Amino acid sequence: MLPTFIIGLREGLEAALIVGIIAAFLRQRGQGLGAMWIGVGTALTLSLAVGLALKALEHALPQREQEALETVIGVIAVVFVTGMILWMHRHARDLKRNLEGDIGAALGKGGGLALAVMAFLAVLREGFETSVFLLATLSAAQSGFLASLGAALGLALSVAIGWGIYLGGVKLDLGRFFRWTGAFLILVAAGLTLQALRTAHEAGWLLAGQRQVADLAALVAPGSVQSALITGVLGIPADPRLVEVLGWAAYLIPVTLIVFWPRRLRPDAQGALRLRLGGAGALVLLAAGLALGWPKAEPAVRMQAPMVTADGETLSDAQFSLSSRDAILSVAGQRLSLPLSQAEVTPERHQGLAATHRYLKSSRELSDLPARIGLQELVTLTGGRLPVGLNPARHPGPYAATWQRIDKVDLWTASGALLDAEGRTDLVLTLSQGGLQTSRVLRIERMPDGETAGAWRIDPAVVAQNARALRTAEQARIEARFWAGALPLFLLLGALALIVPALRAARRRSLSTFQEARS
Template structure:
């Protein structure tokens, strides 16, 4: 089989004919990712900063910002190395790497989304506890805590963006959209910190978590299609349905749905099955872990001594 011909005819390569998604679509999807991930990261930083300010340890702020800066640099390096590393490869090799990278990104992002679904209810308390210990250990420990707390979110963002950027184009527009989203998240974080706006973080993490699940499902189907194209997975010619006659992929809604969620008018059977299974299973686990996190918080807030009250002592009799 001529894989190069299949690559060109399938339309799934990031070098696909027709120009691919519009600049607006590429930026819009990545901006949403940047907004969600940036606001999540901003909340983490906000908790750390607020804690050291309230405990009158402003001297630790420089270590927090150093850790944040290091985590941001790490995120950019991971994204650029993986994303632009494919530009020096042949189309077949680049498609293979893009497909594998998409599957790896989905795996790690899924883990992080499920972790956050349970941890979001008590992450503030965990961060404050960790910062208390780090302050006692010294500046390097504070820097390390900030780096790990922000780097965890940043690494998730980098991998998610690799999968997204590979699925829409090979240029800089997705990265620019990510920056726009992050800047918007910074503004929102500052407003939240100063009390200008209020946000129900539990609701925020729930809806954005569900959004990320759908985005990851689209990236997963992109990876499946890419690996079908290069022959690693079967079923490239087994089309589940084709609505090209009624669904205009070049329209505004087609470019938005295609750019953000990888919706295409002619998915394969394997793509449809994988998408359904992923969304159903991960969403069910997401809500189950969220309920478990809330139960854990409820148990923490109970009075520490729930043992039966001791019997009242018998009053001593006055000696006669």
């Protein structure tokens, strides 16, 4: 409630101050206030429409898009309030006098209509800012009703002060008022910065820096005074994350120093120039250190693993391995390479990771096995049972035998590393002659050379280990993209924002010195 009260009071007061001074000018000159009130009413209607439209849009969106919109609104609100704080810091002492000068000039040029337009624009600007700022604050508030009540009370008080200014009965030290409300709003804006970073994570935009740095659950128990102050007013959650704390401090410290650094200790123009250039240099060095020094993580993935049956029994002398070009099955000393270039490839999620699924199939004749086989040998190969449809009297053998091995493999990789694999090996025996009128196709479990068939997969323990390693590596890459990529870019932009005005100031000083020397 308190943050929205201060927002409503402070934002509303600037508009009320302008409207009150305009109304007083018009009253002193005997002119009507109708045009001014039309401008004020139109501006208030438009501002309310903006707020309601944004709120309706937010509710109409899916959850992730809602978080994205809240992030955008939060960032805009922080920019608005920061600009307002800094502008008031520079102009609060002379605000009323400057407004009266502007109003007098507008009255001389365009009369009452110019003042009505001036009131419309002033209320519209503050109304837009108030709508965005309150919407961001309401989204982070513990109680929407109390937050709305605080905003209404603040706006009502600002209207009352504006009316008092119009009547001439209220004398307000604007410099002191905006200074101390500015201190409070800096804390609120820092909390909004933290909340914007949190909603950016929930929207899927900011995945780095999510390590929890403190547990404030005992301190901010729901319903307590501490919770109302720390979470409700300052916007600090019970489980602050690293990037949120850094963002909070990166906003709070410099803005507080700019606004509240003692005037007697402020540097002169030359000192300010050196300070800006020094700050820019520090930001550049920090950006370079992060970009060049952030560690590069590689996944500790096993690229080969034992093969097990569907029942979990380890297949002796059987391993699956992955190279850059092939999936390799090694069984009983025999090696089969399946080229990855011939795989059917589809992207999908596997083991909770974004993976590439490859389906490989291989079929090959086994020419080193007997070309003819007797009935008793066939019974041995089929586990001691005579295959269905064979009659010893009618099909006594021996048979002409053709041997074939068919391998089917489903392979999942992530970041080019082995994640999981499973497959099936079928041993197919095709019989002809030996009394058979047509060829017979049999699937057998064991070849004469001992090679086995059936379903298999790589050891689940290795799959779990690889999945953990790949998730760790993926998170490390996300962290690196932020800390060694995005953050250095923002730091360089900050350095540029310091350097450009510093160079302009230095150029102006040089021109001024040159002109003084010539004269």
